[in-house]
Amino acid sequence: MLKLKIDKYRLYELLSPIIGFLAAIIVLLIIVIVVGESPAKAVSAVFKFTMSTTARLATVFSIAIPLFFAGLAVALAFRAGVFNIGAEGQYFIGGLVGAMAGIYLRLPAFIHIPVVVLFSMIGGALWALIPAILKVTKGIHEVITTIMFNNIALALVNYLVNEPLSGRGTSSLEAQTHEIRKTALFGKLNNLFRAIGWNVPDHVYLDYSLIVAILMGILVWFLLFRMRYGFEIRSVGTSLDVSHYAGIRVKHIQIGAFLISGALAGLVGSQEIFAIRGFYTFEIASGLGFEGIAIALIGRNSPLGVVFSAILFAFLKQAGYGLQLYTSVPNAVIYVITGLMIIFIVVINEIMTRYIRALRKKEAG
């Protein structure tokens, strides 16, 4: 299996996102100059804030964890040819179900933590179930149903956290549930990293969700590329008719992929809920489900690609804070910059890949 000779086109292909990234940096510089800030200051702000110290670098990885779950969830659905736009709603519900297991179940820590992870996944999967069934039985397009289900999910958690599940104390004004039991909270891995010489300060969250993320990444890779079910998923995604003709139970596969995607999406909020906050609220970071779509696209729907693009997105997010802290670029412009950078990376990556493909074809004759 181990090939030492690396195809030069493959190398080019790998370079394409980097070139896209460089182009995005140029876009950043142009906007910064237009706004009237020094470009050198902007670049140093970005790099100072993302990789000048191990703490900052660790923060980027920490932010990448929920983004990775979101990207992985969407990517898996894409592999089966379904568009899971509903990761947003699935993680709000999944997080709530997981948090409920963390609040109301009494278990020792070594069981409780896997249980809340499992419940989060079940919650996410259940929220994906109805759109999945509607798609395969009635042919209702999943983009419409999942978007609607996002709105329902948000309204539902808003109601549940405010009314029946409210645990708002006198001290906190934020609507929230009761505190999650200590046995279900994700511990930090910072000491572990310190032991191997990587100094991660305590305010950076590299917690058990990192382990869960790595585990899920490996599992999804194994499922997609080493199992028959994964092969069927990919085959359905490539061509529905051919798969059907080949005797694959297309509907089963699509529902299955949708549920697995929902289960993965259910974990998006786990870091914030079980490690950072310690309770559930509808105030947890929103919009990650939609970012997951872009992450999956840049990562070419492969687990490893998603790792890379999630880190890239985390980098861009941090870069935005760096700009806010160290430069006079207005906040609104920063959102424009990060948005444009993403577009440039996607577009240039895509153009380069096509160009390389054309070159390769030419060489092959």
Place this chain on the structure above:
Amino acid sequence: MKRCIIFLLALLLALSFFSCKPKEKAVEVKEPEVPDYKVGIVFDIGGKGDKSFNDSAYAGLVTTAREYKGYIKDDPDKVDFGKNIELKYLEPKPGGQDREILLRVLAEDGYNLVIGVGFMFTDSLGKVAKEFPNVHFGLIDGWIPDLNESSNITCLGFAEHEGSFLTGAVAGLMNKGGKVGFIGGMDIPLIHKFHGGFYAGAMYVNPELRKEGMLLGQYCGKDPSAFNDPKTAESIAVNMYKQGATIVYHAAGGSGTGLFKAAKDMNKISIGVDSDQGFTYATAESAEEREIAEHILTSMLKRVDNAVFLTAKELIDTGKNTGGYRAFGLADGGVGYAVNEFNKKKLADITDQLEKIKQKIISGEIVVPDDDAKVKDWAAKTF
């Protein structure tokens, strides 16, 4: 393909590790002019230019800069009186979920005092304060239990009900035969303080308003977005004016612009909150906004600027901040009502009465109820 990515990632990681050390050294090289103290502020939703709370906090930064020869870093308005004190503000995303991140960003960057503007910072500030024991944190309007003098958190509160009592008195005195309305932002105890004070003030000066149904009160919503929802506030205001209200007061943050729009459209009177909103509108660039100013009688001033300035002053004068709780009321100029060159004439007839009421509150003769639920009992006792 896969292996290449792994290889590349490993390379990237390795590179970033190597690049860490020399850069850290580079950061340590100090700039020629080092400020004595660094004070950072994180605004709440709406950011700078909300014409209310955040702007008031910003005014506090400007006062600090002026008094102690400091400057506001990266500010478009170029507030710069010297290099002794570095001041900096950050703005959260529209949803406001990154408050905690922004607090951490400032603390990590070596700011001596970090202030969160608004009670929504309560949870995140408490958490970040634990992570940075050497940084002092100020929480405006919020309340964290079990603090003492040696804590690194100070809760900077206000006696909003006292200030609202005065605006209620303004509404009661200026009101000729109509009803009086109150619009709250998010339905939480803090806003009920405004509500209670306002009702009590209106009833105190105007017997007509003591009757059932003369005081209208409504809230924009149950989640934090209620503070940035002008549309809902506008429809509530229109409704109140239609029901016969002549003056409506709001304690709804950014949603208040909806009330002002309704007051302008229906040619009625409104009362602003937190900062001198009438003045802000009267000095705005667009003619439309100046027109709105005609319909803002006064504002309940919550001197966030004083709170910010006094907290920064404590740090600069004594080298450290005392933890615990600090409340700013009528007596120490923490709250009040706005009088400016534009509304001076309108308020001229009642200024004496208001000053008398103010003195009565300061002397303790009037004890203002701090919740609208307590107004009934209060009225029974007082009248």
